[in-house]
Amino acid sequence: xxxxxxxxxxxxxxxxxxxxxxxxxxxxxxxxxxxxxxxxxxxxxxxxxxxxxxxxxxxxxxxxxxxxxxxxxxxxxxxxxxxxxxxxxxxxxxxxxxxxxxxxxxxxxxxxxxxxxxxxxxxxxxxxxxxxxxxxxxxxxxxxxxxxxxxxxxxxxxxxxxxxxxxxxxxxxxxxxxxxxxxxxxxxxxxxxxxxxxxxxxxxxxxxxxxxxxxxxxxxxxxxxxxxxxxxxxxxxxxxxxxxxxxxxxxxxx
Amino acid sequence: xxxxxxxxxxxxxxxxxxxxxxxxxxxxxxxxxxxxxxxxxxxxxxxxxxxxxxxxxxxxxxxxxxxxxxxxxxxxxxxxxxxxxxxxxxxxxxxxxxxxxxxxxxxxxxxxxxxxxxxxxxxxxxxxxxxxxxxxxxxxxxxxxxxxxxxxxxxxxxxxxxxxxxxxxxxxxxxxxxxxxxxxxxxxxxxxxxxxxxxxxxxxxxxxxxxxxxxxxxxxxxxxxxxxxxxxxxxxxxxxxxxxxxxxxxxxxxxxxxxxxxxxxxxxxxxxxxxxx
Numbered sequence: 001x002x003x004x005x006x007x008x009x010x011x012x013x014x015x016x017x018x019x020x021x022x023x024x025x026x027x028x029x030x031x032x033x034x035x036x037x038x039x040x041x042x043x044x045x046x047x048x049x050x051x052x053x054x055x056x057x058x059x060x061x062x063x064x065x066x067x068x069x070x071x072x073x074x075x076x077x078x079x080x081x082x083x084x085x086x087x088x089x090x091x092x093x094x095x096x097x098x099x100x101x102x103x104x105x106x107x108x109x110x111x112x113x114x115x116x117x118x119x120x121x122x123x124x125x126x127x128x129x130x131x132x133x134x135x136x137x138x139x140x141x142x143x144x145x146x147x148x149x150x151x152x153x154x155x156x157x158x159x160x161x162x163x164x165x166x167x168x169x170x171x172x173x174x175x176x177x178x179x180x181x182x183x184x185x186x187x188x189x190x191x192x193x194x195x196x197x198x199x200x201x202x203x204x205x206x207x208x209x210x211x212x213x214x215x216x217x218x219x220x221x222x223x224x225x226x227x228x229x230x231x232x233x234x235x236x237x238x239x240x241x242x243x244x245x246x247x248x249x250x251x252x253x254x
Numbered sequence: 255x256x257x258x259x260x261x262x263x264x265x266x267x268x269x270x271x272x273x274x275x276x277x278x279x280x281x282x283x284x285x286x287x288x289x290x291x292x293x294x295x296x297x298x299x300x301x302x303x304x305x306x307x308x309x310x311x312x313x314x315x316x317x318x319x320x321x322x323x324x325x326x327x328x329x330x331x332x333x334x335x336x337x338x339x340x341x342x343x344x345x346x347x348x349x350x351x352x353x354x355x356x357x358x359x360x361x362x363x364x365x366x367x368x369x370x371x372x373x374x375x376x377x378x379x380x381x382x383x384x385x386x387x388x389x390x391x392x393x394x395x396x397x398x399x400x401x402x403x404x405x406x407x408x409x410x411x412x413x414x415x416x417x418x419x420x421x422x423x424x425x426x427x428x429x430x431x432x433x434x435x436x437x438x439x440x441x442x443x444x445x446x447x448x449x450x451x452x453x454x455x456x457x458x459x460x461x462x463x464x465x466x467x468x469x470x471x472x473x474x475x476x477x478x479x480x481x482x483x484x485x486x487x488x489x490x491x492x493x494x495x496x497x498x499x500x501x502x503x504x505x506x507x508x509x510x511x512x513x514x515x516x517x518x519x520x521x522x523x524x525x526x527x528x529x530x531x
Contacts, residue, residue, distance in 0.1 A: 042439035042440070042441065042442075043410070043439055144296075173295040173296055173466065174295070174466070174467075174468070174506055174509055174510055175295065175505060175506065175509045175522065175523040177509070178509035178510075178511075178520040178521065178522050178523075179522050181511065181520055182519040182520055182522065185518065185519060186519070200439065200440070202440075202513060203510065203511045203512060203513050204511055206511065206513045207511035207512075207516070207520070208511075229513060230513060230514060241441055242440060242441065243513070245440040245441050245443065245444050246440060246513065247473075247513075248469045248470055248472065248473030248474070249444060249447050249451075249470060249473040249474040250444075250473070
């Protein structure tokens with residue numbers, strides 16, 4: 001298995017001196033081409049920081065990140081963003097409130113010098129199940145699920161190979177979550193995309209990802225496959241705890 | 255079972271430019287000393303229902319009902335004075351996010367003691383003792399520190415416990431919890447629910463638990479009301495949730511991904527216009 005995306009001993013530290021926060025402390029992972037990889041953890045575990053470090057939004061204090069065998073430089077080259085794109089958690093915050101869907105989708109095309117913008121925008125909207133009629137709407141004219149579809153379309157418009165998903169459904173209602181998860185699943189099988197998905201919801205990650213890593217306090221606690229998770233074959237206490245908690249409230253055990 | 259709270263035909267209306275919009279349309283239920291869950295998606299009117307029970311419908315909204323009785327008191331015509339005596343004393347509410355619901359410039363201890371000062375008379379030492387006992391009851395390991403702490407010095411889980419302590423220190427008969435654990439991590443969530451569970455059991459309190467998380471509510475409550483577009487579409491025992499009749503409830507149950515089985519694609523919901531009628 002040759003890894004498309006590889007992270008070696010990544011450390012991310014915010015601030016300096018006595019106030020420094022070590023958000024990620026030595027994370028190593030490999031994601032193969034076409035694979036879907038999940039990172040699970042509670043708030044403050046550093047899971048989102050790992051994703052942000054991959055696309056250059058968080059400072060790497062030591063360690064290296066490799067894409068297709070070559071180490072990434074800081075700042076990232078424009079070519080990097082043709083291959084890797086990110087979908088953020090909250091579609092209410094990540095779409096510009098005064099830009100139409102058309103403008104949101106055209107901007108990356110303009111930056112990367114595409115000429116057939118109109119056709120690409122329409123195709124991207126059709127791909128995420130919205131249709132061209134949504135092209136000239138503003139975010140406030142869309143529901144939460146529709147906004148997240150626009151965010152997915154924005155990420156996919158440059159036809160990247162890797163999609164970084166940071167809690168893509170946690171701001172959505174359960175029934176809308178199912179629709180967005182189905183959409184992501186379909187796009188991955190149609191285009192052979194590679195996903196790295198971060199979530200606090202073990203069930204969502206188990207549904208979407210072949211392999212997953214459990215993080216706590218900035219460190220990887222355990223890496224396991226979907227099958228191992230289903231068989232409840234967690235080797236660490238923390239993962240077992242998460243598994244139990246995700247099944248809902250239990251009265252007796254404490 | 256004597257009813258602690260009776261609600262009949264509760265309606266909440268907000269004026270809009272397009273004319274009055276009814277967000278809660280004829281909700282009726284009774285509550286004994288039990289755990290009742292209200293489940294629904296955003297905009298279903300579940301939170302507005304909870305707020306109306308405490309007379310906290312934000313203006314210009316108005317709440318009307320055929321009956322709204324709390325332990326023999328008619329809440330519809332309650333005077334501001336009556337409300338003051340009830341709210342925080344005999345009925346209280348835990349909100350979703352401790353960051354926004356605690357006073358940021360007052361220590362936790364002072365906020366808890368303020369609730370006690372408002373409802374009943376006791377000496378300062380007595381109030382402090384009760385506040386400390388309450389903080390211990392919600393399983394705060396270092397109550398002395400939390401008592402002196404300001405809200406920003408506490409983590410989310412700790413802040414939520416402090417808020418629960420504040421709401422329960424007056425020993426209310428009815429607690430309305432609006433998404434009390436949604437802002438918390440799953441493992442902390444379970445701990446907070448255990449505390450609520452024990453308090454319901456030990457003190458015989460009535461609890462209304464409002465949440466969007468059907469799985470959580472089903473495992474925690476005795477009875478569940480499912481709301482859709484301002485109406486209760488189904489009422490059932492939590493243990494019989496898998497035998498739900500209404501397609502909306504079934505849809506809500508089915509669309510959640512499960513760790514143990516792999517349904518692909520996930521079943522989605524086709525909303526029938528008749529559900530909202």
